Structure formats: C-alpha cells, structure tokens
Amino acid sequence: MKLSSGKLPPWILMRVLLRSFLLQASWNFERMQSLGVLYVLAPALRVFYRDEDLVLACQRHLTYFNTHPFLASPILGTTLALEEKRSRNEAAGSIDVDEFKAMIMAPYAAMGDAFFWGGIRPLAACVALYIALQGALWAPVVFLVLFNVPHLAFRIGGLVGGYTQGVRLTQVIQRFRLPDLAIRCKEGTVIFLGGLCASLVFKCLQGEKVWSGWGFTAIPVVVLLGWLGRKGVSNLILILIFSGILLLLAR
Amino acid sequence: MPFVADYLFAAGIAILAGLDRTAAMQFMVSRPIVAAPVTGFVLGDPWSGLQVGILIELMWLGRLPVGAAIPPDDTQIAVAGTALAIIMGSWTGFSGLPMILLCLLVSMPLGKAGQGFDRLARKANGWLLERADAALLGGRLASVERFHLLGVVLFAAASLATYLVIMSAGTVAVWQLAPFLMPLLTEASPWIQLAFPLVGAAMIIGTINVSRSVVLFSASFVAVFLLLWHQ
Numbered sequence: 001m002k003l004s005s006g007k008l009p010p011w012i013l014m015r016v017l018l019r020s021f022l023l024q025a026s027w028n029f030e031r032m033q034s035l036g037v038l039y040v041l042a043p044a045l046r047v048f049y050r051d052e053d054l055v056l057a058c059q060r061h062l063t064y065f066n067t068h069p070f071l072a073s074p075i076l077g078t079t080l081a082l083e084e085k086r087s088r089n090e091a092a093g094s095i096d097v098d099e100f101k102a103m104i105m106a107p108y109a110a111m112g113d114a115f116f117w118g119g120i121r122p123l124a125a126c127v128a129l130y131i132a133l134q135g136a137l138w139a140p141v142v143f144l145v146l147f148n149v150p151h152l153a154f155r156i157g158g159l160v161g162g163y164t165q166g167v168r169l170t171q172v173i174q175r176f177r178l179p180d181l182a183i184r185c186k187e188g189t190v191i192f193l194g195g196l197c198a199s200l201v202f203k204c205l206q207g208e209k210v211w212s213g214w215g216f217t218a219i220p221v222v223v224l225l226g227w228l229g230r231k232g233v234s235n236l237i238l239i240l241i242f243s244g245i246l247l248l249l250a251r
Numbered sequence: 252m253p254f255v256a257d258y259l260f261a262a263g264i265a266i267l268a269g270l271d272r273t274a275a276m277q278f279m280v281s282r283p284i285v286a287a288p289v290t291g292f293v294l295g296d297p298w299s300g301l302q303v304g305i306l307i308e309l310m311w312l313g314r315l316p317v318g319a320a321i322p323p324d325d326t327q328i329a330v331a332g333t334a335l336a337i338i339m340g341s342w343t344g345f346s347g348l349p350m351i352l353l354c355l356l357v358s359m360p361l362g363k364a365g366q367g368f369d370r371l372a373r374k375a376n377g378w379l380l381e382r383a384d385a386a387l388l389g390g391r392l393a394s395v396e397r398f399h400l401l402g403v404v405l406f407a408a409a410s411l412a413t414y415l416v417i418m419s420a421g422t423v424a425v426w427q428l429a430p431f432l433m434p435l436l437t438e439a440s441p442w443i444q445l446a447f448p449l450v451g452a453a454m455i456i457g458t459i460n461v462s463r464s465v466v467l468f469s470a471s472f473v474a475v476f477l478l479l480w481h482q
Contacts, residue, residue, distance in 0.1 A: 025274045026383075026402030028376035029319060035376075035383050039399040042392060058387055058395070066318065069277055109318075114460075117315040121279065122455060125308055128284050129448075132305050137297055140285040140304070147279050186461045193309075193452045194471025202479045204445045212480050218449065219469050225450055226457025226465075235310055235454045236323070236359055242446040243356055243439075250438035 008044055008080065015043040017159050020076065023069050032066035037076065044080050048087035057083065060098060067105040068112020073155045074169050075104055077162020095167060104170065115178040119185030120150055126192035133199065197222065254338055257294050261334035262414055264290050268326050269410020274403050283307040283329035290333040302351050303333045306444065309451025313458045324365025324413050331417035332358040339425045349436035352443050357424045358417050365413035372409040376402045
C-alpha cells in the first residue's frame with residue numbers, strides 16, 4: 001500500500017542519521033552490516049510503506065551489505081530517495097534500489113578504507129603524537145577534531161545529499177577524488193613519521209649522553225623492522241624481543 | 252576501597268571506548284592516544300595516560316579494520332595498561348615510566364584475547380540475524396530493531412571481557428614481576444620507550460601503500476635530525 005506523497009519529515013531524516021551511528025552494532029560474518037542497514041532505514045521505511053509492503057521492503061534490505069561505515073551514509077541517503085520513488089511508483093526507468101546498493105558498496109568500501117583508515121586516521125594520529133610529545137594534554141582533542149571533521153561531513157552531508165540528490169551524489173563524491181587524497185595523506189603520514197622518529201631518537205640520545213651521530217642508525221633499523229613486518233612478523237613479538245634484549249643489556 | 256572504584260571507572264571507559272571501535276559512533280575515542288589519557292584523567296593521572304597513548308598509538312595503527320579482519324584490541328590494552336600503571340603504581344610503590352612500560356609489556360600479549368572475544372561477539376551477532384529474519388517473517392519490525400540493538404550488548408560484553416582478562420592477569424603478573432624487573436626497567440626505560448614508537452613506525456612504513464615510502468621517511472628523518480643536532 002502506497003502512503004507517502006511528500007518528502008520525508010526532517011525529524012525522520014534526523015532519526016535515520018542518528019541511527020547511522022549504530023550501523024555496525026550487529027555486524028556479523030554472515031551478512032555483515034545488513035541488519036544495521038535495516039535498523040537505520042526502518043523509520044523512513046515506516047513512512048513510505050505499510051503492512052505487507054513494509055515487510056517486503058524490510059526484506060529487501062536484510063540482504064548482504066558491507067561497506068565503509070562512514071561512506072554508508074551517502075549510500076543509505078540515496079537508498080531512501082530510491083525507496084521513496086518506488087513507494088510512489090515513480091521508479092520506472094531509474095536504477096533499482098538493490099542493484100544500486102550491490103553496485104556501489106564495494107567501491108565505496110575501498111575508497112573509505114583507503115581514505116579514512118589508511119589516510120586520515122594515521123595522519124591525524126601523527127600530528128596528535130607530535131603535539132603529545134611536547135607534553136600537551138590537548139593532543140587527543142587535536143586528533144579527534146582532525147579525524148571527525150571529514151568523518152561527520154561525510155556522515156551528515158552524505159545522508160542528506162544522498163536523499164536530496166539521489167544517484168547524482170555518486171558523481172559529487174567522485175569529484176572529491178578520495179583515492180588521490182588518501183595517497184597524499186599517506187605520504188604526509190610517512191613524512192611526519194620520519195620527523196617524529198628523528199625527534200624521539202635525538203631526545204633519547206641527548207638524555208643518555210650518547211653521541212648524536214648514532215641516531216642515523218635508526219633509519220636502517222626502522223627499514224629492517226618494516227621489512228620484517230611486511231614478511232608477517234608480529235610487532236608484538238618484535239617489541240617483546242627488543243625489550244628482552246634491552247633488559248638483558250641493562251643487567 | 253579506592254582501588255575497587257578505580258577498577259570500576261576504568262571498566263566503564265573500557266566498555267564505552269570498546270563500543271567506539273566497531274559497534275557505535277566510531278568517533279575514534281577508542282584510539283590509544285584518546286582512550287589512555289581519558290582513563291588517566293578519570294583515575295587522577297592524565298600524564299601517565301598520555302604516556303601510554305604515545306607508546307601504544309603507533310603499534311597497530313597500520314592494521315586496518317577492513318571487511319572481516321579484526322585488528323588487535325589496542326583500545327583495551329591502552330585503557331587497562333593505563334589503569335594497571337596507576338593502580339599498581341600505588342600498590343607496589345613503583346611508579347613513573349618503568350612501571351608504565353612493565354604494565355604495557357604485560358598488557359600487550361594479554362590483549363590478544365580481545366580478538367577472540369570480538370570474534371565471539373560477531374558470531375553471536377549471526378544468531379541475532381537469524382532471529383531477526385524470523386521476526387521479520389512474522390511482521391515484527393520492532394523486534395528486528397531490538398535484535399540489532401542487542402548487538403551493542405554483545406560488543407560491550409566482549410570489551411568488558413577483554414578488559415577483565417588484562418586487568419586480572421595483569422594485576423597478578425605486575426605484582427609478581429615488579430620487584431624483579433623494576434631495577435632493570437629503570438635502567439633500560441629510555442631505550443624501551445624509544446623502541447615502542449620505532450617498531451610502530453616501522454610497521455606503518457612497511458605496510459603503507461606508498462611508493463618511495465622509505466625515501467620519504469629517510470629524507471624527513473635526516474632533515475629533522477640534522478636540524479635538531481645543529482641547533
């Protein structure tokens with residue numbers, strides 16, 4: 001049964017947005033975020049559909065779904081727009097909602113993982129660590145601000161933009177060139193790490209009254225450890241071995 | 252009973268920060284650089300927390316929570332490591348950097364339990380999904396939503412379980428090891444303190460998908476080092 005004939009009320013959209021922060025609460029190995037997607041969309045689906053149509057709509061969204069949690073918002077916003085069209089029988093000629101979700105979730109997952117987990121998060125952490133090493137207790141605040149500004153922009157803007165612009169939002173997101181931005185962030189992280197390690201090594205040598213020239217040996221050590229890490233040696237093992245050797249030398 | 256209160260406060264932070272890892276929000280308050288200073292602040296020693304955050308943050312930063320991969324639970328290591336350092340510091344009379352290092356060296360292997368508990372929570376969520384499927388067939392959408400929210404409880408239980416494992420075994424281990432290891436740790440602490448971020452940085456350099464990462468790292472290292480040396 002068709003019900004709605006207008007746009008979603010803002011408070012329903014707000015409920016969907018707030019629920020999107022719990023998208024992964026029931027993450028499971030079988031269908032990953034599927035139950036979370038239904039939980040997020042449920043307030044809006046209740047507006048669009050009633051009775052059997054509502055159950056059918058819910059079943060449509062209880063299928064396998066997995067993407068980056070922050071980039072799920074634009075997908076779910078667009079999903080709302082498509083569901084709204086469908087509920088008004090205006091979907092003819094436009095992409096099917098299941099098809100859209102299945103098509104877009106993997107590329108968005110790859111972009112989100114590279115940009116947020118691989119790019120922004122390490123860069124924000126390095127900046128915060130640099131500040132923390134100066135003894136500033138507000139370093140965690142810097143980290144949270146640097147990370148959460150783009151995070152919330154994608155979460156809020158993505159959901160609202162997806163709902164208002166529909167599938168056109170994918171073109172807008174494409175224009176951000178997230179994979180390129182991720183590479184720039186990663187390069188920034190590596191440069192920050194170099195400076196951070198240099199500061200730490202210099203401080204340690206000064207404190208221990210060791211000739212500073214020895215500090216350059218840290219570069220091959222880091223490269224060797226990085227190579228071991230790439231070969232699958234656990235950093236837990238490495239730090240335990242390192243600490244054990246240093247404790248033995250201290251005897 | 253001030254120590255019991257400390258254990259409980261830290262448990263509360265462990266649960267909230269643990270939920271932030273996957274189940275809720277993901278504002279990254281679960282990162283060690285945030286979770287550890289917050290724990291320290293609540294227990295009355297934010298500086299120890301900041302120290303723990305600095306030491307642990309880089310360790311598993313390169314391990315991405317992609318797909319079904321479950322990274323090591325650095326959140327609980329940071330929270331429990333901070334709590335252990337502060338509480339055991341008061342109990343044993345040892346404090347400062349050597350005590351922080353001892354607590355972290357004990358907490359880190361114990362933190363491996365976190366991956367197991369997280370996996371269990373995700374498996375139990377599969378059971379919730381089955382129940383949700385059945386509820387939806389019966390037309391009970393409200394029940395479906397409740398099953399989803401039960402997942403929060405399961406993830407919270409996993410975080411609490413990891414925290415309890417680290418705190419209980421960690422308390423005993425630190426209590427036993429402190430008298431023997433503290434003199435050595437006091438001697439070696441500046442070098443071990445340096446080893447933590449170097450190993451973490453190496454793991455990131457080794458796994459980050461950037462061409463010329465070694466060149467960029469080395470150039471930045473040399474530039475900053477020379478600048479500091481000739482100041």
